[in-house]
Amino acid sequence: MGRRVGLEVSLACAEVVGLCNADVVAAYPITPQTHIVEHLSEMVADGHLDAEFVPVESEHSAMSCCVGSSAAGARTFTSTSSQGLALMHEILFIAASLRLPIVMAVANRSLSGPISIWNDHSDIMAERDIGWIQTFAENGQEVVDLTMHAFKVAEDKRVCLPVAVNLDGFILTHVIEPIELPDQEEVDAYLPSFEPSQSLDTANPISMGIVGMPEIYTEAKKANAVALEESYEVIKEHWAGLAEKFGRTYKPIETYRTDDADTVFVTMGSLGETTMSAVDQMRDDGIKVGQVRIRLWRPFPVEDFMEAIAGAKTLIVIDRALSPGLPAGPVGTELRGLLYAKGAKQYVANFVCGLGGRDVTRSQFVEMYQTATKAAASGEEMTCQMVGVKE
Amino acid sequence: MISAAEALKDFQKITPKTIPLVEPFSKGHRACQGCGEVLALRMAAKAVGMDMIAVSATGCMEIISSSYQTAWETPWIHVAFENAAAVASGVEAGRKAMIRKGKIKDNGSKIVAFAGDGATADIGLQALSGALERGHDFTYICLDNEAYMNTGIQRSSSTPFGAMTTTSPPGKVSKGQMTWKKNMPMIAAAHNIPYVATASPAWHVDLMNKVKKAVSIPGPAYIHIYSPCPTGWRCPPETSIETARKVVQSKVFPLFEVIDGQFILTRDIKKPIPVEEYLKTQRRFGHLKPEDVAYIQKRVDADYDRLLKLVQATNPEA
Ligand SMILES: Cc1ncc(C[n+]2csc(CCOP(=O)(O)OP(=O)(O)O)c2C)c(N)n1
Ligand code: SF4
Numbered sequence A: 001m002g003r004r005v006g007l008e009v010s011l012a013c014a015e016v017v018g019l020c021n022a023d024v025v026a027a028y029p030i031t032p033q034t035h036i037v038e039h040l041s042e043m044v045a046d047g048h049l050d051a052e053f054v055p056v057e058s059e060h061s062a063m064s065c066c067v068g069s070s071a072a073g074a075r076t077f078t079s080t081s082s083q084g085l086a087l088m089h090e091i092l093f094i095a096a097s098l099r100l101p102i103v104m105a106v107a108n109r110s111l112s113g114p115i116s117i118w119n120d121h122s123d124i125m126a127e128r129d130i131g132w133i134q135t136f137a138e139n140g141q142e143v144v145d146l147t148m149h150a151f152k153v154a155e156d157k158r159v160c161l162p163v164a165v166n167l168d169g170f171i172l173t174h175v176i177e178p179i180e181l182p183d184q185e186e187v188d189a190y191l192p193s194f195e196p197s198q199s200l201d202t203a204n205p206i207s208m209g210i211v212g213m214p215e216i217y218t219e220a221k222k223a224n225a226v227a228l229e230e231s232y233e234v235i236k237e238h239w240a241g242l243a244e245k246f247g248r249t250y251k252p253i254e255t256y257r258t259d260d261a262d263t264v265f266v267t268m269g270s271l272g273e274t275t276m277s278a279v280d281q282m283r284d285d286g287i288k289v290g291q292v293r294i295r296l297w298r299p300f301p302v303e304d305f306m307e308a309i310a311g312a313k314t315l316i317v318i319d320r321a322l323s324p325g326l327p328a329g330p331v332g333t334e335l336r337g338l339l340y341a342k343g344a345k346q347y348v349a350n351f352v353c354g355l356g357g358r359d360v361t362r363s364q365f366v367e368m369y370q371t372a373t374k375a376a377a378s379g380e381e382m383t384c385q386m387v388g389v390k391e
Numbered sequence B: 001m002i003s004a005a006e007a008l009k010d011f012q013k014i015t016p017k018t019i020p021l022v023e024p025f026s027k028g029h030r031a032c033q034g035c036g037e038v039l040a041l042r043m044a045a046k047a048v049g050m051d052m053i054a055v056s057a058t059g060c061m062e063i064i065s066s067s068y069q070t071a072w073e074t075p076w077i078h079v080a081f082e083n084a085a086a087v088a089s090g091v092e093a094g095r096k097a098m099i100r101k102g103k104i105k106d107n108g109s110k111i112v113a114f115a116g117d118g119a120t121a122d123i124g125l126q127a128l129s130g131a132l133e134r135g136h137d138f139t140y141i142c143l144d145n146e147a148y149m150n151t152g153i154q155r156s157s158s159t160p161f162g163a164m165t166t167t168s169p170p171g172k173v174s175k176g177q178m179t180w181k182k183n184m185p186m187i188a189a190a191h192n193i194p195y196v197a198t199a200s201p202a203w204h205v206d207l208m209n210k211v212k213k214a215v216s217i218p219g220p221a222y223i224h225i226y227s228p229c230p231t232g233w234r235c236p237p238e239t240s241i242e243t244a245r246k247v248v249q250s251k252v253f254p255l256f257e258v259i260d261g262q263f264i265l266t267r268d269i270k271k272p273i274p275v276e277e278y279l280k281t282q283r284r285f286g287h288l289k290p291e292d293v294a295y296i297q298k299r300v301d302a303d304y305d306r307l308l309k310l311v312q313a314t315n316p317e318a
Helices: A009-019 A034-045 A059-071 A082-097 A140-155 A184-190 A214-246 A271-284 A302-309 A330-341 A362-378 B036-048 B060-066 B084-100 B117-122 B125-134 B184-189 B204-216 B237-249 B275-279 B290-314
Strands: A003-008 A024-026 A052-054 A076-080 A103-108 A133-136 A163-168 A176-181 A253-256 A263-267 A289-294 A296-298 A314-319 A347-352 B052-056 B076-078 B110-116 B139-144 B195-199 B221-226 B256-259 B262-265
Touching: A003 A009, A009 A034, A009 A103, A009 A140, A009 A176, A009 A184, A024 A034, A024 A059, A024 B084, A034 A052, A034 A076, A052 A059, A052 B084, A059 A076, A059 A082, A059 B076, A059 B084, A059 B125, A076 A082, A082 A214, A103 A140, A133 A140, A133 A214, A140 A163, A140 A176, A140 A184, A140 A214, A184 A214, A214 A296, A253 A271, A253 A302, A263 A271, A263 A302, A263 A362, A271 A289, A271 A362, A289 A302, A302 A330, A314 A330, A314 A362, A330 A347, A347 A362, B036 B052, B036 B060, B036 B110, B036 B139, B036 B204, B036 B221, B036 B237, B052 B060, B052 B084, B060 B076, B060 B110, B084 B110, B084 B125, B084 B139, B110 B117, B117 B125, B117 B139, B117 B184, B125 B139, B125 B184, B139 B184, B139 B204, B184 B195, B184 B221, B184 B256, B195 B204, B204 B221, B221 B237, B237 B275, B262 B290, B275 B290
Parallel strands: A024 A052, A024 A076, A076 A103, A103 A163, A133 A163, A263 A289, A263 A314, A314 A347, B052 B076, B052 B110, B110 B139, B139 B221, B195 B221
Antiparallel strands: A003 A176, A133 A296, A253 A289, B195 B256, B256 B262
């Protein structure tokens, strides 16, 4: 059985990439991702991980290098954040369309400008439509488990897609948490070595990345979208496998005290932990609130989400990024669209908070609850509000 | 790592009689008639052979070779415009790790990146510099047709002084391209990589030998191939090879190698033809006045003299 350690989450992330026996790590440093790649390069330098560490000259090249190594059939990992993720943008689509099982940890951070190294989700929200599987971790243990799971899902022959594991910058990356690190044998049993269905091999030549003439482009895109949709079952299956081996269960959507809740907070990432304590506090005051946490962001688990919110009358959707020019944040927009399509009756209140590292306090949850309840009672449509802005 | 000179000790030269019959880059492409770039690419691919893993940058050669059917008989990957060197780095790193771990066998595959001058000298320069500096074992071939042809003949930093392109049009106050051609081979050589060479398809055996040398040397190698583009240069398709010869004879594009830092002239031009004779083969220079031609001649001579001095300085016995 694994060992329970007190470890900085970034180091735990690097350790598990080592346990997953990555062949290539190509990365460029950016705060707050740096500890992940620094530790990986140490592990390679010490011979603790037998991999090629490619210290590229930019994130654009990091993702390009990952595409090359994955196409060659190697198990490939990278990690980035913010401006680095934005610089990769062009190649992220290509990684997905070439169906390459690259795994990337994204230490979520705000985007310039003004330049800010602190946490929010504006980097990854700008990458919603890249065709990658995307998960959000709430704590260090999830980072470890979701990373193992990411390789397992990405390399599954039914999937063959890149996976991004999101972890909040600083709030997770730089915090020491108690973490159960699995043994090598356990990981090996869960994650056998990568057998690519196709690779760059002179014995069996193939052309990858050909021109998409109008006659084939639509079909290629459709195949990509279908693969992402169909990955859903495989993602769940491998979470079940993880539960069996390691005793920790994961679901696409997690709920907390939703059974009799009138109002639920919808969150992603580490904010979920604060939300839970805010929910507890409000419950103590007799307010019937609960929490719904999105762990799987792409493919979006529509049915699981609908089921999770079925009993609620009001949803308070919390966004950690802006969508300027729209009266809602990115998550709020999506969920409104989804509820509309499903003919659901829930009232949606959407708030943006915690931008650029601003703390989100328990009292702000109470405020959000009060504003949302008032608006819901009036029945009037409510545009997205930013929480705690100093006017 | 062994030196380039050591690796080339038993080098078996390709001769007109032993030109490889294999066609790693074969029929089925859609290049324009008389395209010098596709010709150079085919010659280079022949010299590498069927053990090649090719990486292409976006550009003419990628578009014409992979629409509807592939012209690549060996494994090939195209990712984007500016990243052929970074993708090749990844292919090399992935294979290296897997060979070391016993996951795949070392079958002697040679990784070769092909990119246009735009993909090399402009948008991809950073990725190329990074890959050369890191020392990946791959060969990077720049197919230089002196402009962005795939997007319709726009200038690049490799477009020569005075050339007309759609974004360097001659006008009342402009002579066309107003800057001097960026010296990519020297930039590559400044990375102290084991092998750098220039080549022209008019000297096809020399071109193939340079490519063969590049792939037999461990570490990064860079080859800059002058590649006539009749469409973009406004010249008849049947003149590509003639133009590729005149550019060398006029000293505009000297043929040389840099092996372990030593410069070697592979074609000494004792009796050069005037630059004007080269310029007049292409209508892209048609608007130039005699004083422009004189200016170009002066700079070409100076550049060539500087190259001769480099040869003497680094290779006194030659
Ligand atoms: C980031 C990016 N910018 C611009 C383009 C458009 N584009 C594609 S090929 C090309 C020019 C290619 O020129 P070059 O590298 O000289 O190759 P050639 O086509 O001349 O062989 C351009 C500008 C692109 N694909 N990607
Ligand atoms: S435009 Fe020029 S380089 Fe491109 S295929 Fe035609 S001749 Fe060749």
